[in-house]
Amino acid sequence: MRSSKQRDEVLKVLKSSCDHPTADMIYERVKEKIPNISLGTVYRNLGQLHDEGLITIVESSDKKVHYEGNLEDHIHFLCKKCDVITDIFHKNEVPKVFDNLGHLVESQKTVYYGICKDCRNNI
Amino acid sequence: MRSSKQRDEVLKVLKSSCDHPTADMIYERVKEKIPNISLGTVYRNLGQLHDEGLITIVESSDKKVHYEGNLEDHIHFLCKKCDVITDIFHKNEVPKVFDNLGHLVESQKTVYYGICKDCRNNI
DNA sequence: ACTGTAAATAGTAATCGTTACTATTTAGAG
DNA sequence: CTCTAAATAGTAACGATTACTATTTACAGT
8 A cells, every 4th residue: 555645644633533523524624734635535545544454433323434543442322312422441331431421321232343154265 | 103004014024034134125025015115115114113112223334224123132243245244142152152153253343322411411 | 984184105306425437646666 | 767556636426315295094083
């Protein structure tokens, strides 16, 4: 992968973002430094950075993909009313943390990602 | 909510599906019973059923929303190559189960859903 | 049963996040 | 300095989902 100032800036913006911005939000922020950057460039670089494992994707409920630059192991709380995503770093004390934050938990989803048996064997 | 044969059939199809079908797949299956049902009707009813808590949404990586009629508490394994979603019901023995299934786990995501503090207070 | 109504539907058009395409620019190896 | 393939800007296209509208339908009140 060749270096590019566009990709560097996308990564820099994401690493310094505390929210979980969408491609469009990242585009607006990068434009402050590189005014003529293309939205397609942002999408392509987000895809590459994700493939390289330098950023992660956070699913939301607003039909947009949200990105995250913080690779530290943590979980998310997603408000179904306002769609705000909260980071929770104290995995082991989840019930207590939510009590302290004042959030009402209604459900939970856990997904494991990887390669299934068939895909490991074929090729 | 008024009853409708369309909604009943959408729910019936989903309850008897072992995969995790998309709106389009559900549409095709319901058409066998109700040939002139509209895709929009399927989408609207899936939304209503989800609001009522009768079905759940499974995020995938193919940009489509997948639905599930099985409300039993379980987690998912998502293959990043073929996008197949596997149900895992033995939560407590996760590493062992994946060993047995032959799946290679690379990462994990946990999300809690609910109402955040601000949304609980405002209104 | 009959009627009024608001909800639900079928069919179609519109939306919008994302991807594809193309001519041009650019990084970096030789 | 040159060559070449990767990266880019700008724009067009795509496709899953949602919105819209005239018509149908469930069902509560008579």
